[in-house]
Amino acid sequence: xxxxxxxxxxxxxxxxxxxxxxxxxxxxxxxxxxxxxxxxxxxxxxxxxxxxxxxxxxxxxxxxxxxxxxxxxxxxxxxxxxxxxxxxxxxxxxxxxxxxxxxxxxxxxxxxxxxxxxxxxxxxxxxxxxxxxxxxxxxxxxxxxxxxxxxxxxxxxxxxx
Amino acid sequence: xxxxxxxxxxxxxxxxxxxxxxxxxxxxxxxxxxxxxxxxxxxxxxxxxxxxxxxxxxxxxxxxxxxxxxxxxxxxxxxxxxxxxxxxxxxxxxxxxxxxxxxxxxxxxxxxxxxxxxxxxxxxxxxxxxxxxxxxxxxxxxxxxxxxxxxxxxxxxxxxxxxxxxxxxxxxxxxxxxxxxxxxxxxxxxxxxxxxxxxxxxxxxxxxxxxxxxxxxxxxxxxxxxxxxxxxxxxxxxxxxxxxxxxxxxxxxxxxxxxxxxxxxxxxxxxxxxxxxxxxxxxxxxxxxxxxxxxxxxxxxxxxxxxxxxxxxxxxxxxxxxxxxxxxxxxxxxxxxxxxxxxxxxxxxxxxxxxxxxxxxxxxxxxxxxxxxxxxxxxxxxxxxxxxxxxxxxxxxxxxxxxxxxxxxxxxxxxxxxxxxxxxxxxxxxxxxxx
Numbered sequence: 299x300x301x302x303x304x305x306x307x308x309x310x311x312x313x314x315x316x317x318x319x320x321x322x323x324x325x326x327x328x329x330x331x332x333x334x335x336x337x338x339x340x341x342x343x344x345x346x347x348x349x350x351x352x353x354x355x356x357x358x359x360x361x362x363x364x365x366x367x368x369x370x371x372x373x374x375x376x377x378x379x380x381x382x383x384x385x386x387x388x389x390x391x392x393x394x395x396x397x398x399x400x401x402x403x404x405x406x407x408x409x410x411x412x413x414x415x416x417x418x419x420x421x422x423x424x425x426x427x428x429x430x431x432x433x434x435x436x437x438x439x440x441x442x443x444x445x446x447x448x449x450x451x452x453x454x455x456x457x458x459x
Numbered sequence: 460x461x462x463x464x465x466x467x468x469x470x471x472x473x474x475x476x477x478x479x480x481x482x483x484x485x486x487x488x489x490x491x492x493x494x495x496x497x498x499x500x501x502x503x504x505x506x507x508x509x510x511x512x513x514x515x516x517x518x519x520x521x522x523x524x525x526x527x528x529x530x531x532x533x534x535x536x537x538x539x540x541x542x543x544x545x546x547x548x549x550x551x552x553x554x555x556x557x558x559x560x561x562x563x564x565x566x567x568x569x570x571x572x573x574x575x576x577x578x579x580x581x582x583x584x585x586x587x588x589x590x591x592x593x594x595x596x597x598x599x600x601x602x603x604x605x606x607x608x609x610x611x612x613x614x615x616x617x618x619x620x621x622x623x624x625x626x627x628x629x630x631x632x633x634x635x636x637x638x639x640x641x642x643x644x645x646x647x648x649x650x651x652x653x654x655x656x657x658x659x660x661x662x663x664x665x666x667x668x669x670x671x672x673x674x675x676x677x678x679x680x681x682x683x684x685x686x687x688x689x690x691x692x693x694x695x696x697x698x699x700x701x702x703x704x705x706x707x708x709x710x711x712x713x714x715x716x717x718x719x720x721x722x723x724x725x726x727x728x729x730x731x732x733x734x735x736x737x738x739x740x741x742x743x744x745x746x747x748x749x750x751x752x753x754x755x756x757x758x759x760x761x762x763x764x765x766x767x768x769x770x771x772x773x774x775x776x777x778x779x780x781x782x783x784x785x786x787x788x789x790x791x792x793x794x795x796x797x798x799x800x801x802x803x804x805x806x807x808x809x810x811x812x813x814x815x816x817x818x819x820x821x822x823x824x825x826x827x828x829x830x831x832x833x834x835x836x837x838x839x840x841x842x843x844x845x846x847x848x849x850x851x852x853x854x855x856x857x858x859x860x861x862x863x864x865x866x867x868x869x870x871x872x873x874x875x876x877x878x879x880x881x882x883x884x885x886x887x888x889x890x891x892x893x894x
Contacts, residue, residue, distance in 0.1 A: 366598040418672045
């Protein structure tokens with residue numbers, strides 16, 4: 299079975315634990331995917347357009363941005379490898395939602411493991427909008443089954459309407 | 460050429476408005492990704508070639524606005540040369556140090572830093588220089604990028620009417636409707652503080668979940684590392700310590716602020732050349748020269764339209780819509796200018812509004828001042844509605860989204876559509892109360 303785990307800055311542990319659920323599958327291949335999101339840079343370029351300035355190519359700050367992004371991505375990958383030691387690493391640039399579905403198709407994933415959204419220390423969220431736009435896009439467009447991870451939130455139940 | 464062939468008033472007006480509308484539509488839609496300055500210049504040349512504006516009138520119009528052109532030059536030079544010194548990186552690191560590891564405090568510090576930079580360097584510096592610097596910083600700190608990016612881009616405009624020099628739009632409007640510093644501050648300083656407070660409060664609420672974390676202090680680069688050359692950095696601080704109060708004094712004395720900006724930029728340039736931090740060619744690259752073509756083209760096009768009496772009609776329409784009350788003047792001025800900036804960019808909108816307001820000179824002072832303050836307020840803050848582009852861009856992004864293509868930019872629009880109308884209304888109401 300080929301399992302593609304989608305890393306972000308906050309979910310290495312969750313993805314790692316989820317990957318362990320597949321250990322009974324033989325043969326098992328796990329890849330960890332980290333995507334450097336180009337969206338913010340596109341936004342900055344679009345804003346420069348509004349201020350009648352050309353895009354940010356070939357400026358010293360562009361190199362700094364790239365270096366910071368790469369270092370952050372390497373940290374994310376390192377954290378992921380801490381939980382899934384022998385995983386193959388896929389590092390891509392682009393819009394995360396698109397890169398995940400493209401990577402799943404190209405790598406031949408049998409299942410995509412993804413978290414519902416990035417969580418920065420807030421309590422588990424249950425209800426509408428609890429699935430972020432990246433996970434939602436992947437659910438809609440994935441070429442294979444998707445395992446959606448979310449934190450335990452039993453205290454939210456039973457639901458009263 | 461038509462100058463030499465008598466045209467009836469009707470045809471003159473028709474041709475002028477046709478070219479004017481075509482120019483504005485071109486700026487809105489940018490066919491074939493043409494540069495806006497090329498479109499504005501083409502409109503101006505068409506007006507001149509067809510004799511719809513006399514060359515002498517066009518030249519007088521441009522010369523009359525020398526303060527605006529020089530201010531753009533000085534402002535861009537100051538920002539670019541301060542960036543060369545590493546000032547913005549240094550300030551961003553200091554802001555992070557003062558946050559003491561708290562993501563929420565860093566968020567507030569980014570707002571405060573953006574406000575100060577907009578106030579002294581104008582909104583261009585915050586939007587174009589501080590935003591990527593903050594992006595690098597929060598990426599290094601492993602914090603969620605978007606809230607901080609949004610904070611930078613929004614505060615650039617939200618804090619752009621703290622002082623007359625905080626936005627070149629203010630200079631364009633005040634070149635035609637001079638306001639002494641006291642009147643400017645009386646009408647716009649408090650509204651500015653109020654909209655900044657609303658911006659901060661709403662963003663805290665919107666991003667409360669992402670701002671709960673802490674960042675690792677050890678990931679923070681030292682402030683010294685941001686300084687690229689100690690002597691030039693210290694010199695830059697001294698020059699800015701001279702420029703900032705000089706702006707205030709110049710505004711108070713109604714002395715052209717552009718001269719302060721250009722002198723400041725020349726002092727920084729001299730220092731940068733002395734310490735070999737830049738070359739003339741490099742410094743020239745820090746200036747967006749096409750902006751001058753854009754502004755010049757717009758000034759000529761709008762002047763030709765003004766001569767047909769069309770902008771006066773727009774002014775009278777605005778006056779009519781205001782119902783002849785100061786409240787109406789502020790609301791119509793604010794929301795009209797804000798809507799226009801999202802259709803045709805804020806520079807042309809400010810030029811059109813300024814030209815239109817010439818016809819309401821005879822109105823009561825409260826109404827006239829209400830329109831002038833509202834024009835600056837609406838044109839400065841309005842772009843936050845579609846921060847990363849015009850309404851045309853947003854429509855295009857929405858079409859792409861409908862086709863299932865995930866696009867960036869729409870997040871900005873969602874936030875802008877939620878926050879900006881509240882800020883516009885609260886600010887306009889405050890201006891009216893202060894009239």
